[in-house]
Amino acid sequence: MRCEEIQEIISSFIDGEIVENVDEAFSHVFSCRDCQDFLKISLKFKTEAMKDKIEIPEIKKIEIARKETLPEKIKRSLKMEIPIPASLLSAVIFMLFLLSFLLGIFVYDRAMTIEAMKTQTPVYTKTRTIIVYGIPQITIYPETQKQK
Amino acid sequence: MDSDREILERIKNGEISAFEEIYEKYKNQLYRFCFRMISDKETALDIVQDVFLKLYENINSIEPNSSLSALLFKMARNKCLNFIRDKKEKIDTEQIEINSNFEIEKEFEIKETKERLMKVLDLIGDEYREILILREWNGLSYADIAEVLNTTIPAVKSKLFKARKKLTEIYKKLYGDEEK
Numbered sequence: 001m002r003c004e005e006i007q008e009i010i011s012s013f014i015d016g017e018i019v020e021n022v023d024e025a026f027s028h029v030f031s032c033r034d035c036q037d038f039l040k041i042s043l044k045f046k047t048e049a050m051k052d053k054i055e056i057p058e059i060k061k062i063e064i065a066r067k068e069t070l071p072e073k074i075k076r077s078l079k080m081e082i083p084i085p086a087s088l089l090s091a092v093i094f095m096l097f098l099l100s101f102l103l104g105i106f107v108y109d110r111a112m113t114i115e116a117m118k119t120q121t122p123v124y125t126k127t128r129t130i131i132v133y134g135i136p137q138i139t140i141y142p143e144t145q146k147q148k
Numbered sequence: 149m150d151s152d153r154e155i156l157e158r159i160k161n162g163e164i165s166a167f168e169e170i171y172e173k174y175k176n177q178l179y180r181f182c183f184r185m186i187s188d189k190e191t192a193l194d195i196v197q198d199v200f201l202k203l204y205e206n207i208n209s210i211e212p213n214s215s216l217s218a219l220l221f222k223m224a225r226n227k228c229l230n231f232i233r234d235k236k237e238k239i240d241t242e243q244i245e246i247n248s249n250f251e252i253e254k255e256f257e258i259k260e261t262k263e264r265l266m267k268v269l270d271l272i273g274d275e276y277r278e279i280l281i282l283r284e285w286n287g288l289s290y291a292d293i294a295e296v297l298n299t300t301i302p303a304v305k306s307k308l309f310k311a312r313k314k315l316t317e318i319y320k321k322l323y324g325d326e327e328k
Contacts, residue, residue: 011309015283015290041316048262049284054180056193 003028007038014042098136102129105138152216159207171200174217177286178224184281185228187270195227218295221288225278225296232274268318276311283308 009025029035130137158166175196182192199220203210210219269277282288282296290301297304 007313008306008309011312012305014312015305015308017290017305037320038312038316041319042312044261045265045268045280045312045315046284048265049280052180052262052285054183054285055176056179056196 003032003035006032006035010035010039011042014039014046102136102138153212156207156210156212156216159204167200167204170203170216174220175200177217178220180285181221181281182224182228184269184285185225185274185278186231188231191231195224195231198227199223215292215295217288218292221282221286221292221296228278229274264319264323268315268322271318271322272311272314276307276314279304279307280311280315 006025006028009019009021010029012019013022013025029039128138152170155166155169159170178196178199179192182195183189186192186195202223203220210216269280272280279293279297282293288296290304293304294301297307299307
């Protein structure tokens with residue numbers, strides 16, 4: 001067998017595989033310097049790798065906790081974020097403002113009517129809303145109550 | 149302890165604490181792999197965190213019969229390779245050959261076997277490094293390695309042999325016959 005084939009057998013043997021011709025391969029290794037080097041260095045590497053038990057350092061855990069822990073990241077990933085355009089948000093705020101203004105006018109109008117009924121003094125009884133270019137304009141028509 | 153499949157089922161059923169079990173089980177293995185692949189502690193940690201986050205996000209799309217360890221290592225491997233590609237720190241063996249005389253003089257200063265082997269691991273190239281780390285550090289089976297690398301078991305066997313051959317070649321080139 002050539003050195004290449006021998007080393008392939010040795011490689012599988014190092015991995016714990018059941019391979020044929022192991023005896024033949026090892027008898028070759030005793031007499032071949034290159035194959036000896038291959039076996040020696042591969043085994044040395046395996047041994048060092050097995051001893052090299054790297055673990056996530058404790059310092060890292062603290063750093064993660066300070067930044068953001070994994071469960072926090074997961075929770076954040078689960079949160080739904082609905083983007084609202086700034087123009088839409090401004091329009092909604094404007095509409096709410098306008099609505100509250102109109103509501104105020106309405107309440108005032110009602111209050112004045114009730115007051116007029118009580119005191120029997122002339123008050124503004126009617127209001128009319130005119131919309132100009134999409135903007136509601138409030139026009140108040142003063143009207144005296146008819147004397148009976 | 150529950151098997152990976154059982155833990156996955158528990159996570160799918162909304163048991164978030166089961167995810168901690170997966171994290172505890174694989175965090176060190178993945179960190180070991182990433183750290184040895186990229187030699188950067190901070191990035192290795194970030195990759196491990198990202199891998200678990202991605203796993204959680206895609207937990208429902210994981211097939212019940214697939215190997216969880218292979219899946220995690222596959223995600224970590226892709227991230228490590230992306231990092232290496234971005235950093236352009238890839239050193240190929242041609243460069244070693246060009247600088248061989250200088251390297252030999254310099255590397256004789258390193259006495260520790262472990263340091264020497266780590267140095268060789270850095271120089272061996274990504275393709276061989278990843279398979280050696282998966283096998284020697286993480287102890288993955290041929291089947292799992294084949295799944296991580298999207299290849300077949302005979303190809304894994306052959307690649308491991310070639311990686312060891314390259315390892316021996318570089319080691320002998322750098323350190324000669326010393327400490328045999």
